[in-house]
Amino acid sequence: MSSHATTVLRNALLVLALGMALLLLVGLQPYAAGYGHFRRTLFEELLMRWKDPTWQHGVLLPFIVGYLIWRRREQTMQTALSSSRWGFLISVFGFLLYLAGFRANNFYCGYLSIMTLLAGTSLWLQGVQRSRQMLFAWLMLGFMWPLPFLEESIGYQMRLMMVKTTGFVLNAAGVDSLVAGTALQSMPNLEFGRKAGELFSVGIAAPCSGMRSLFALLVVGALFSYFRQRIPWRRLALFSTILPIAIVANMVRILVLIFAAMIFGQNWAIGDVEKEVSTFHELTGVVVFLVALMLLQVASWLLNRVCSGLGFKRARVVSRQVVSSLP
Structure with missing residues (x-):
């Protein structure tokens, strides 16, 4: 042998x-x-x-x-x-x-x-x-x-950040909202006789903070970066975008729930979170992954554009140096 x-x-x-x-x-x-x-x-x-x-x-x-x-x-x-x-x-x-x-x-x-x-x-x-x-x-x-210790250490901070960010976006879009702890509700409107929380009232619980989808999105982001990019530093750069992308994707889901509650009613869009959430609430979980994949694709495209642009400029500099060195 x-x-x-x-x-x-x-x-x-x-x-x-x-x-x-x-x-x-x-x-x-x-x-x-x-x-x-x-x-x-x-x-x-x-x-x-x-x-x-x-x-x-x-x-x-x-x-x-x-x-x-x-x-x-x-x-x-x-x-x-x-x-x-x-x-x-x-x-x-x-x-x-x-x-x-x-x-x-x-x-x-x-x-x-x-x-x-x-x-x-x-x-x-x-x-x-x-x-x-x-x-x-x-x-x-x-x-x-x-x-699970990560859920306890950063979960509450993510809930606070999600509430404040979503409230800022709603107010910037002209939807007056009030942030109270980890809850988000519509402002009272005396002109139309609306009470606080009448249009929508959303409590950002731990599952809605983004923690539930964050770890799964890390897996998706790692695989996406590995197969979409070939150079190690580009893979790492694309993977580093998954945390802000996860936050944005989860915020989009919350906004979808809020606008659905304003149009179709709180019970239909969100349900009773303490007892049973609505079917629409459950289905919007898919939104997080769809938005995240779309943003990852955009980030990958931008990364390729930037790198190709830098490569083109570098090639032009090298060609000029070669031409200038010719007799």
Whole structure:
């Protein structure tokens, strides 16, 4: 048996062993519960969190990552197989991080440790060049892990920003509105005998703050940037627009609800948020993604135009320099 075949067989056996170890660490070993004396496995925690609409996109990530790896299979196979000692050290660090999270009863350490183990194993068994081919797939896998502490830390601030921004747009459009905390309602009009909130009264709850769609839009934005652009810095520039785009898209949804409430009535457009929202309210969730995709397309087009313009100017400068250097 040749040395190359021996290396491939050894790596295949190592991958099988590490795969079994990963299955044990994620699916079988009780890990943490956050609070209390009982423990859940990392997989049980994922299943529980994925029931929340904010994190439902995590169910699709393993399939998306699998497709991304399969899509680059030819480039990966053409890259020379090597090994990196740094990968082994990173794997050891990932395992120690897993133990630290187990002792601290903290799921987030477990999430980070699994990502670290995957990165280290890839470097150890495949080398830097092949691991680079899978870098984007590995980054996308990071969106699979639920991070509910972000909802608590920035969710309320996003609600306040959404209310103030929407109120500013309504007032600028001539629709007098009043902002009270995280609620938005129409101003009273003595001339027409309207009370405050008679035309519309919208309470920006946590799901309407944009947090529910933000994380799913991050996944959409990352995939859109990856497939629409080819140069890494352009991909990063386009992806960086997803946060303001998510805010604008969610604000458009709130405006659609408000104008629908003014035309067709509060119950039809919004419903009773404390009991049951209307069907129209539920359907407008699609608006966020449609607007976000449209704005991403516009941002990608503008990025291409700017870069092509800069390239044209650079080419003109170079051509002038060449002409001036001719005898």
